[in-house]
Amino acid sequence: MQNGHLLELRQVTKRFGGVTAVNRCSLELAPGRIYGLIGPNGSGKTTLFNCITGLEPHDDGEIRYKGERIDGLRAHEVARRGIGRTFQIIRVFPELTALENLLVVTWGPFDEAHRRAQELLRFVTLDRLQNEYAGNLSYGQQKLLEFARILMTDPELILLDEPAAGVNRTLLNELLEAIRNLRAQGKTVFIVEHDMKVIMDLSERIFVLNYGEKIAEGPPGLIQSDERVIEAYFGR
Amino acid sequence: MVGQVVISGLLAGALYSLVALGLALIFGVMRVINIAHGTILMLGAYTTFWWFHLLGVNPYLSLLASMPLMFLLGLLLQRTLVTRVVDAPELSSLLLTFGISIALVNIAQLAFTSDLRSVEFLTGAFLVGPIALSKSRLISFAFAVTITLLAFWFIQKTKLGKAIRATSQNSEVAMICGINVPRIRLYAFGIASALAGAGGSLVAVMFAIQPEMGQVYTFKSFLVIVLGGAGNYPGALLGGMLLGLVEQLSSLFLTTQLSEAVAYVLLVLVLLVRPSGLLGGRER
């Protein structure tokens, strides 16, 4: 790992036809921390996640993970290197059972995978529903299942796209607790979130996107009082 | 020789455009590939055949029967069956319309037998310099172009046509904007079937017909909308002409049989290189 960065973006650019969704975006993530990514609607947050995870290959720039270029890799290759993600909308596999949703993302010996899957289902309190089809679970349960599925792949870097959206208070607290837990285990978490309170509480460092460009970066306290950020959100 | 080929290509292409515009309407509005589209064309062809054979009516005049009849059949099919699978996975609509197709084809075989039938109306050809133009093809061409342009004008200019286009762009947004989407789908299916029926009437004057004639038109129409870009109605017009030309040109070098394979290879190539169609915009 060169210069200690886990993930490093250099001048990453992504265009859709005439629209530049991500514009020369550079940022670095150090291991074992929680980072936030904010910005108004349409500022390119999800697109940036898609570039990192290989779902929408970017047009220009470099992405390095543990010092190695990962741009040009296909999404599954990126995932297998240890970058896990969730999506803005829940994307569990509805006609697989809860248990199968976890088993399917494992590659090691089956017995061990099975044991670990049950352990994780207990962790997210879904153990009694392990044989239920994921599509039959409630919204909150699906959210937990998706979270467990990420953990199942044992990633070092976890990208969460709006984990708090549509989640009630109790569940939210459980999720936040779990995310802090991940950090304690030495994982790196990168979160896109609209709920400012959540992201300010959680993140150690925040990046702000506007029109695809990174306009600010810093600890939550500084970001909250940054003029460019306020302008981007509320206009002048 | 080349002049002859280009002209024959355009003559054939106009028919493809007409029929494919129908399939494109259904695909655009519902994302359903109507396997029964060619079957409806076949029924249009038989309508013309029987009108000519039993009543002695001018086959071109029978468009006035085949189009409304197929329009009604289209409404019926959409209302009772197709509407139920619009939002289902594509396997459902493919199979459903295939089921409709096989039932209708075999009803036609029971009713009309599988003998080849033809309408002997205009025979012979005009000679323009070295180029021979079959009279029936030329007049059918004129009808195909006229009907296609009328349909196209309808889609572009009328209120219903605009609603159809809005629905094909994004049915959810169209619904929010107060467009009665189920009704638009109904009309689109009806109009599409009327276009197929018209195509059938024109085919009947040019070629011998039989109940299983439709499948190849379904396939070619799909090829045309892929060439033109799905949901892109002007694209369907150009795509039809292009297919006609390519077919005729390849028949210069290959046997007729192999030139059918050319159409398929073209289909796969276009799908792979430009999934949004040769003439379509960039897909997002």
Place this chain on the structure above:
Amino acid sequence: MTFVSLSRTKKTLLAGLVIGLILLAIYPMAATGYGIRFMLQLFMWVALAQSWNLISGLTGYVSFGHVAFFGTGAYAAAILIATHGWHWAPASSMGGIAAVVLALIIGYPCLRLKGPYFAIAMLGLNEVMRVLVSYFEGLTGGGLGLSLPTLYASVQIYYAAGLAAIAASVAAHLIITSRFGLRLMTIREDEVAAEAMGVNTARYKLYAFLISAFIPGVVGGLHARDQGYIEPISVFPLLTTITMIVMALFGGKGTVWGPVLGAVGLFCFQELVWARFLYLHQILFGAIIVFVVLLMPRGILGLVQQRYHLSRSL
């Protein structure tokens, strides 16, 4: 859940399966020629429906031209038998391999196509294969077809077809109960999410496609030997693809026993009830398709499975 009674049911089913297989094994000793031909065709349908289920039931990529592999296998085997004097058993295996080669050539580009585009590309593949086979007359006899030397081997083909059906079903069981099978299903459920979770969807799709093509290739070879004569329109009919699909759908796609159930049900119905009325039969067949699609898209086992929470392998 009542695990005790469940495992008892399972034991009963397993015992029934073993007895059934033994009965089928000794059946030719007691059966008439018609009975044997009936059963061997049924076996072929079971294998075909299973093969379609493997690619389309699991990954959701609708192969609308699956009969192309059947026809390719039939021609490959027939040519080996008729012009190279091969025995039908290795020739049929080669039929399977020919189908796999075709699947490799066509699958690599076409599996990138989504939804209806893949379905129609497969439909087109079948048309092209038929055209090509008619065109290369020197090899295939063109439109006139290909006659094989006379051979009375119904009983042997009965066992071969039975073996094909069992092998296809065992393969389906092994795949569906494995993580490989689950990964195929994630492609059906949400291909993008699967990819983001580390599933190499392109490779898995291709594997499923190749396995799925091998079976109809072999069955095509057996069919050619059984019929003694093949022609382009007899081994590349779209209707055969549709029949496999409806069988798998009717029984329950994505399950191990669905295609078996669907093939037995539909084939018996077709043969026994109304095979004599050609057009009427097809009209009814069209109506059955519409009925299955509209009213029971999950199939018999799909419904049972959902209601009683059974596994896909029963």
